[in-house]
Amino acid sequence: MIQRDVLVVGAGPAGLAASIEAGKAGAAVLLVDLNMQPGGQLFKQIHKFFGSSAHRSGTRGYDIGEQLLREALEAAVEIWMQSTVIGIFPGNKIGIERGMDGKEKELVTVLARKIVIATGASENAIRFKGWTIPGVMGAGAAQTMINVNHVRPGKRVVMLGSGNVGLIVSYQLLQAGCDVAALVEAAPGIGGYAVHAAKIRRAGVPIYTGYTIVEAKKGKDGCVCGCIIAKADDKYDPIPGTEEAIECDAITLAAGLKPVMDLPKLAGCTLTYSSAFGGYIPIHNDRMETSQKGIFTAGDAAGVEEANTALEEGKLAGISAAEELNLISKKKADILRKEIWERLVSLRSGPFGERRLKEKESVLKEYAKRAGIPAAEDQEVEKCH
Amino acid sequence: MSEYFSDDMIVCRCEEITVAEIKQAIKEGAKDVVGVKRRVRAGMGLCQGRTCEKLVQQLIVRELSVTPKEAGTSSARPPVRPVTFGELAGGAID
Numbered sequence: 001m002i003q004r005d006v007l008v009v010g011a012g013p014a015g016l017a018a019s020i021e022a023g024k025a026g027a028a029v030l031l032v033d034l035n036m037q038p039g040g041q042l043f044k045q046i047h048k049f050f051g052s053s054a055h056r057s058g059t060r061g062y063d064i065g066e067q068l069l070r071e072a073l074e075a076a077v078e079i080w081m082q083s084t085v086i087g088i089f090p091g092n093k094i095g096i097e098r099g100m101d102g103k104e105k106e107l108v109t110v111l112a113r114k115i116v117i118a119t120g121a122s123e124n125a126i127r128f129k130g131w132t133i134p135g136v137m138g139a140g141a142a143q144t145m146i147n148v149n150h151v152r153p154g155k156r157v158v159m160l161g162s163g164n165v166g167l168i169v170s171y172q173l174l175q176a177g178c179d180v181a182a183l184v185e186a187a188p189g190i191g192g193y194a195v196h197a198a199k200i201r202r203a204g205v206p207i208y209t210g211y212t213i214v215e216a217k218k219g220k221d222g223c224v225c226g227c228i229i230a231k232a233d234d235k236y237d238p239i240p241g242t243e244e245a246i247e248c249d250a251i252t253l254a255a256g257l258k259p260v261m262d263l264p265k266l267a268g269c270t271l272t273y274s275s276a277f278g279g280y281i282p283i284h285n286d287r288m289e290t291s292q293k294g295i296f297t298a299g300d301a302a303g304v305e306e307a308n309t310a311l312e313e314g315k316l317a318g319i320s321a322a323e324e325l326n327l328i329s330k331k332k333a334d335i336l337r338k339e340i341w342e343r344l345v346s347l348r349s350g351p352f353g354e355r356r357l358k359e360k361e362s363v364l365k366e367y368a369k370r371a372g373i374p375a376a377e378d379q380e381v382e383k384c385h
Numbered sequence: 386m387s388e389y390f391s392d393d394m395i396v397c398r399c400e401e402i403t404v405a406e407i408k409q410a411i412k413e414g415a416k417d418v419v420g421v422k423r424r425v426r427a428g429m430g431l432c433q434g435r436t437c438e439k440l441v442q443q444l445i446v447r448e449l450s451v452t453p454k455e456a457g458t459s460s461a462r463p464p465v466r467p468v469t470f471g472e473l474a475g476g477a478i479d
Contacts, residue, residue, distance in 0.1 A: 131395075
């Protein structure tokens, strides 16, 4: 059986950061991802990041991806792409369907001393008449099509959802040469940053706040040929008699993301529900260790946030895994973790961040309560903030 | 519930389970996502509920006036992603 010190599942920003930190400390790290290329969603982020310079503002997502890949190679991280983890079994055994460079895939078992689950998140679906017709897709899927595969999802697109994903992808659809027929948002106001909304408004995209999609229309070819929108009530249900028809050949849904929980469930990690973080997440401590000793989590799998927070959480997981393997002293790990938590607190500020900061604190508290950790460590968590 | 959420609307596209079938499962006593899954197979298909789980949760929340937390989440079983029998036969979880 193949044995490694640390197995990291998911090569997005969280998984890469965890691999780099553990690798730098001298651990034999295996990073596994089911996609063709590492980097997770970073390589489709063609826009500049926001925030302070300490958080790589002004840097484009794919540049961050390139830098992380270089660092991973320098840290001697072994990467298996097109390889899918199909299960975690007792005794830290991981079943992997390993991609073999075009040859037939092979099922292998890896025994890992520490596991980091950084499997990210998946897009939420929205239910309306015709939502299963070809042409209705997630906004993230549309973003992958235009920015990674250079294929337009349609000529004329209607976007549902005005969070930052909905706003940014609408703009990138325009850049890719699509016509964005409408941006539809059920809430009374724009969900994301006004600066992104202003960009698409200046480009002439009509924004319908307080509206929702009630139906995707099917054309002769069986694909989307338009949609019906209507005013939404306070429960976001359509109000009869307010319908309007819009012609389009694609509908993209930016309705948020939910953490991917298959592996934490299989590993027996205790989960908790958090609406701020997109759904069920594993309870974890300030080292990103779950209720299962030796199994860590980071990034969107530990609560949907953004690339920067995923990076920092990944570092926490990588450093803490290396510390448990006696590759980093407790003193050094504590200093590094304190610095990371300071950055995380500043990332979780502002109108969007504060809710997540509070929610993260309550996840840590729930871990302390349910994992039976003494109160002294709970206080340390408070100090770190 | 709004008239737009018609009973023939598909919720779980892998297993082609409709709103009506899920409502029926709830009437028969399903109180959470696992209960619905056991009765009508919603979330048991190729994607293992990655697409429909939240939609099923929303229906349970509406029908039973419970919180999303109470509507629960599905259990997971290996393999969590589809693999061929050939690969399973060739490899070994030892």
